[in-house]
Amino acid sequence: MNTKREKNNVLIADDSAVMRTLISHVITKLGYNALTANDGDACIHTLNSEKVDLLLLDLSMPGKNGMEVLSYLKANDMVLPVIMITADDDISQAVQCIKMGAYEYLTKPVKNDRLEITVSNALSESSLKKKVQLLEKELKQQNIFRRIYGESPALKRCIEQAMQVMETEVNVLVIGESGTGKELFAQAIHSGSKRKNGPFVTINCAAISNELADSLLFGHVKGSFTGANSDHTGFFEQADGGTILLDEIGDMSLDIQAKVLRVLQERKIRRVGEKKERSVDFRLISATHKDFSDAIKNKTFRADLYYRLEEYPLLIPPLRERREDIPLLANHFLDSFCTANNIDPISFSASVLENLSMYDWPGNIRELQNIVRRAAINRSGDEITSIPFLPQTHMQEAAALSPSDQSHIDKPAPPEPKEQKAPDIPPAETTAPEQGKALLLKNAELQTILKAYELAGGNQTRTAEILGISRSSLYRKLKKFGIEKNLSLSVTKGL
Numbered sequence: 359m360n361t362k363r364e365k366n367n368v369l370i371a372d373d374s375a376v377m378r379t380l381i382s383h384v385i386t387k388l389g390y391n392a393l394t395a396n397d398g399d400a401c402i403h404t405l406n407s408e409k410v411d412l413l414l415l416d417l418s419m420p421g422k423n424g425m426e427v428l429s430y431l432k433a434n435d436m437v438l439p440v441i442m443i444t445a446d447d448d449i450s451q452a453v454q455c456i457k458m459g460a461y462e463y464l465t466k467p468v469k470n471d472r473l474e475i476t477v478s479n480a481l482s483e484s485s486l487k488k489k490v491q492l493l494e495k496e497l498k499q500q501n502i503f504r505r506i507y508g509e510s511p512a513l514k515r516c517i518e519q520a521m522q523v524m525e526t527e528v529n530v531l532v533i534g535e536s537g538t539g540k541e542l543f544a545q546a547i548h549s550g551s552k553r554k555n556g557p558f559v560t561i562n563c564a565a566i567s568n569e570l571a572d573s574l575l576f577g578h579v580k581g582s583f584t585g586a587n588s589d590h591t592g593f594f595e596q597a598d599g600g601t602i603l604l605d606e607i608g609d610m611s612l613d614i615q616a617k618v619l620r621v622l623q624e625r626k627i628r629r630v631g632e633k634k635e636r637s638v639d640f641r642l643i644s645a646t647h648k649d650f651s652d653a654i655k656n657k658t659f660r661a662d663l664y665y666r667l668e669e670y671p672l673l674i675p676p677l678r679e680r681r682e683d684i685p686l687l688a689n690h691f692l693d694s695f696c697t698a699n700n701i702d703p704i705s706f707s708a709s710v711l712e713n714l715s716m717y718d719w720p721g722n723i724r725e726l727q728n729i730v731r732r733a734a735i736n737r738s739g740d741e742i743t744s745i746p747f748l749p750q751t752h753m754q755e756a757a758a759l760s761p762s763d764q765s766h767i768d769k770p771a772p773p774e775p776k777e778q779k780a781p782d783i784p785p786a787e788t789t790a791p792e793q794g795k796a797l798l799l800k801n802a803e804l805q806t807i808l809k810a811y812e813l814a815g816g817n818q819t820r821t822a823e824i825l826g827i828s829r830s831s832l833y834r835k836l837k838k839f840g841i842e843k844n845l846s847l848s849v850t851k852g853l
């Protein structure tokens with residue numbers, strides 16, 4: 359790359375007007391912009407007000423001398439190549455400047471050819487350094503956010519914000535509907551922070567009762583209450599040196615809010631049954647799907663705690679506000695499912711991807727992930743051509759979408775050819791009465807569970823994993839279908 363063409367700004371700081379004129383002449387002839395300063399203070403002023411790519415700095419100047427300007431640059435993290443200009447008898451100081459980070463020194467009288475070469479080399483090197491730094495930043499971003507898929511401007515904005523805040527110690531409040539990826543973002547912020555080698559501890563605030571709060575949050579010592587058979591380390595202590603995620607923070611009781619506020623203020627905890635206090639060092643991230651304004655008004659959430667939590671709010675938009683991410687996410691979940699289950703690659707037909715893009719996804723990405731898994735289990739070939747169990751209640755008409763939403767669905771989806779539909783599950787478009795529809799959905803759900811069960815080789819934990827639900831949800835669903843325990847019996851009976 360030819361640095362001359364870039365019109366870099368070169369600042370010449372010298373108290374001699376003759377030197378400034380001579381050097382400016384050479385710099386301009388080389389194709390760079392020459393800026394000048396007649397002393398150290400003027401030099402610092404220009405550095406703060408202009409974009410300066412290279413500094414030619416006289417060592418001996420009235421007011422702040424060259425060495426002091428160099429110290430100022432270091433103290434203020436201002437990174438740019440500096441070439442010292444020095445009289446012969448200042449050489450030892452010039453060497454000292456190199457040790458302080460100056461790129462090179464030139465002795466007076468400055469020879470034009472030496473000046474030209476040194477300036478060109480310094481600018482090329484600095485531009486190369488900037489490129490490497492940019493690449494490093496991109497690589498770091500790709501690595502930290504590798505599990506977060508999406509290309510929409512809305513998602514990219516979230517990533518950019520997370521990048522900005524992750525290296526600080528600021529408390530982050532991640533706000534978004536259920537299933538939008540709040541926990542994923544919290545994990546990414548932790549892995550991009552200085553605490554990345556420390557623990558990442560998640561507390562589900564909705565699951566902590568007032569009775570158990572002290573023991574769970576702060577720990578207990580053996581014998582401190584009935585059933586305390588051994589010492590226990592609480593969540594805050596477990597997170598020492600790392601990050602703690604307070605998930606579903608809006609569901610925390612007022613009692614527990616007071617306890618958490620105290621830890622945030624004092625950074626100390628006391629285990630139940632123990633007198634001594636222990637210091638804890640953690641970074642706090644909280645997540646919520648709730649709007650706090652009403653809770654604060656109704657005094658069910660402490661305003662003083664809220665303002666501590668939301669030092670930096672990070673808003674994750676729902677999937678329906680970034681529809682362009684849907685096909686990408688759907689394909690990603692399908693590929694992951696096939697890889698995890700040793701299935702030959704399958705794909706979605708274009709019309710299915712369009713249908714998925716028109717759905718509102720009230721359960722956001724988690725719901726999309728589950729629907730993709732079900733579709734993969736129910737497939738009848740290597741292409742998925744219909745999603746019969748996609749509820750119509752949240753389906754947008756293409757015409758109802760905003761123009762930006764429609765960029766990917768400009769043509770209406772062609773009707774599915776009859777022979778491609780799943781044989782035993784009628785398509786969702788069927789104009790059946792409501793009861794009939796409910797029955798069809800129930801049937802589709804059961805078929806999905808049975809196929810997952812087959813795929814899992816009869817293992818119920820694995821079945822639940824494939825379906826993306828917990829084991830207890832699986833049992834609940836089975837119960838709903840009148841199957842209490844023995845799923846294999848139902849499969850063999852064909853239900």
Ligand SMILES: Nc1ncnc2c1ncn2[C@@H]1O[C@H](COP(=O)(O)OP(=O)(O)OP(=O)(O)O)[C@@H](O)[C@H]1O
Nearest residue numbers: 505506507508535536537538539540541542723724
């Ligand atoms: N952008 C994304 N790319 C890939 N997977 C994602 C993305 N966002 C979320 N997911 C996946 O969706 C699921 C839900 O994400 P996550 O648990 O982070 O959401 P959440 O907002 O914390 O949900 P909840 O409020 O219900 O706890 C997870 O399996 C997660 O891996």
